Amino acid sequence: MVVYRLRKKLIPTGAQLMTLRGLGYLLKLPA
């Protein structure tokens, strides 16, 4: 739920939150 909300908030910035299952999350900034 927290990740879902964070992803929604990141949409305007162009950044993405990627899931690496078993490892964690990775914030991918816009180029």
Next chain:
Amino acid sequence: MKARAAHALAKVRATMSLRRYLLLGILIPVCLFVVLDTFTLYRQALSAVNTAYDRTLLASAKSIGEHIEALGDGEVAQLRALVPYAALEPFEADNRSRMVYRISSVQGDLVDGFADLNAWRGQLPDRGPYAALVDFYDDTYRGDPVRVAVLLQPVAMNQARVMAVVQVAETLELRRTLARQILIDTLWRQAALVSLITLVVLVVVQRATRPVRQLSAELQARCDDDLTPLRAPDAPRELVPLVEATNSLMLRLQHLLDHQKRFVRDASHQLRTPLAVLKVQVQSALRGDVEARQALLEISDTVERATVLANQMLALAKVAQLVQQPPTGAVDWAVVLREVALDVSPLIAAKELDFDITTAPAWVNTHDWMLRELVRNLLHNSIRYTPDFGTLSVQLVCDDRSAVLVIRDSGPGISSELRERLFQPFSAGETRSGSGLGLAICYEIVQALGGSITLDNRETHARISGLDTTVRLPLVQNADEWNDFE
């Protein structure tokens, strides 16, 4: 102290030639035995000589005893003897030794003979071979050593009953001469025996070590690059394992040399390619064919590829070096795997791969660097060949004796012709995007750790849907004890 002596002995043995070792090993015990045997023979001969001469002395004492008379009555009778010295002459062997005699009563009163010969004061021993009242002993006469025979001679004549003591002494010149002669003869024989044994041992050792010298000469006469097998059809059975081991070593060296030659050739070619590209790019930029920024970007890519290639070559050399060293201890493969996955996560994110990883603790006896390099190369390969938005799955599981890492990607897989030379440097897959050394490094590491690596295409509906890379490494059986010890 004992250990130091043993170490010194081992050092002497190590530096001594085989021929000298055999010669000393045989001749020293033989010489010791010969010395002991000579001493024993001499003692036995001397004893035999003494026994023989003692019998002569006894015979002379008995001869003298026959010239003794008793005068008077009973046990108070007087002894009388008239012994011409000529009576002793038959018993004198030659003129080098002298014989003297003394006849006395049991109380020691001189009856006849040489007064300066010491009177006998001893007890008669129990001598088996001489039933008579006889004794032999060593004494001196006028400063010279003598051998003395004593005979207690009962004299009975008319009413007289009395005991006479007859001593006959002989100087030792003859005995000594004979003993010296026996010693010299014995020494000559033993010397001849030792000489014969030495000669035989020399010839036998020389012949026995000839194949070794022939092999040595053959090896020395070879050219530096001649690693053909040794031919020794006449080698003795003891040398056959050495020849076989040497030939096996030659074969391995030949393979290693071939491998190194091929590697140097391929490495030179691979290094020359980015340099040539770099030269073209620089010339193109100088002529103004491309914009400066574009040219610098292209040059940067080329330098990056050359750097990767150089680093991979160094990594391969480092693996070869670490293989010779003992492992540093037990390393948890799961921890290494997760750390490396974290390092390469930007690459995963760049391709937006569907990634997942599951691990279980897996303790492996290795160098931390080698395990890290293995995982890094495998993940880099899988990420490189997986298309954008593809899937990449990493799984580390354990069974009783080994840990198994399976990396499943959704890349194009490998062709059957590549499979044969997959782990050879610069021969696997597309080397333009990589160094061509990654799988070779992985193979060397896995071999060094006693494991195995396989790459298998995964098929779905008769079409290749990806590649499964499987690495199996032996587990440390008692990792807790190992770490406590460390």
